Amino acid sequence: MNKIKVGVVGYGVIGQRLADGVAKQEDMELIGVADVAPTLSIRALKEQGMPYDLYCSIDDTTALEQAGIPITGKLEDMLQKVDIVLDATSAGIGAKNKELYKKYGVKAIFQGGEKNEVADVFFHGYANYEKGVGADYLKLTSCNTTGLIRAVDCIHREVGVEKVAITIIRRVADPGDYHRGLTNALQVDKAPSHQAVDLMTIIPEVDATGILVHTPVTHGHIITVVATPKKDISKEELLKLFESHPRIRVVRLADGFLGNASLFRYARDLGNKRGDMYEIAIWEESIVKSGKDIMFAINIPQESVVIPENMDAIRAAMKMQLTREEGTKMTNQYLGMK
Known part of the structure; x- marks a missing residue:
């Protein structure tokens, strides 16, 4: 099976849960996560033995290196390895990152904090899955x-x-x-x-x-x-x-x-x-x-409720499943939902 290669940009409250969600999808491969500083989430990632490769989202890697955080490369290195990105950065940052995603021909999914204009489709896995099929840029609801x-x-x-x-x-x-x-x-x-x-x-x-x-x-x-x-x-x-x-x-x-x-x-x-x-x-x-x-x-449950719909968005954008019934069924199965 050719797995869809996914990267997560922003390893905070939502980003770390997105990474875990992708890792559970047996038809996807998590290439890595990207962030800018040794936050508590990143420090915890290190203490867990770096289960996910970390890429630095900015040119200056000093803060991460001084904290002893292993770095696999820069964000642009990760973008050359992935098919699609889940952008979980702070509101407004995703819109700036979009230019990088365009440069490397990578599809992207943005979170609810971004403005609707950042994406081609305002997306929800159950309500309008088919509108997201094949789209390059999707934005999730809050x-x-x-x-x-x-x-x-x-x-x-x-x-x-x-x-x-x-x-x-x-x-x-x-x-x-x-x-x-x-x-x-x-x-x-x-x-x-x-x-x-x-x-x-x-x-x-x-x-x-x-x-x-x-x-x-x-x-x-x-x-x-x-x-x-x-x-x-x-x-x-x-x-x-x-x-x-x-x-x-x-x-x-x-x-x-x-x-x-x-x-x-x-x-x-x-x-x-x-x-x-x-x-x-x-x-x-x-x-x-x-x-x-x-x-x-x-x-x-505000920290985790959007994770299934993000997995749906990957499935729609990458044409993994073409209908709501098929796409949500696979997401639910791999996340262990009833």
Whole structure:
């Protein structure tokens, strides 16, 4: 089997998880990861015995060398060995890196922090996989938008969705971050939130709006969704839909899943690396009906939820599988999802 050769640029919160995700795909080969400095993630990579080759993203390798970090080469060396790159750099850096990717004829996938203009396709593995087939540059949706679209798309494909209204209770920073410090305060953003706008970009026939509230927590976002389906659907039917989706985990308050921290702890108890969970979770007890409308709440594990869709993006861009059903099935299989 000729494996697709993949590089990861930016080895931070998302980048290290992307590298692990690619390494699990038996029809892909991780050529290496690229970064600029001996961050904690890079130091941990060294202490693990350098399971992935490291390339320096800038010309000055002094900081990495002084920290004793083994370097395989420069970013341009890696680009000459790969078919496609997952760019997980800070917002704005990916757009600059795109010029290098063009120079070496390498396809690239950018994360949610980049502007939509950086890519040919604004991509989601379940909602518009086919639009990404053969594309040179794809941009993924943000973590919240990724999970939101999974849930809405699941309903939309079965009975159609006219409109949705969402409230996002957003974690303020990732675990370990120190640059954002809300204390005893909630902060409201102006409506509509970008997640609602992005959902309409991916699924234009669904009318969406939303409000976002920043909260002083780190372990995951929670989104409440009020959806108006085109056909009436019972709670029992909706539960079956959610339960059959490989990237949705239905949980119950009665079983002890009281909130985002419960799910993070459960992921660690499962032995998942870094406490990661690829699925969004939907609380069974949160599903209620108001006339035709349905309401439910979902948990978004922000550090890992986008990893499956990134694998889908590689499959689409490289024409590994040409349909949503085939591509997502292979991603799910190699990531060990139901």
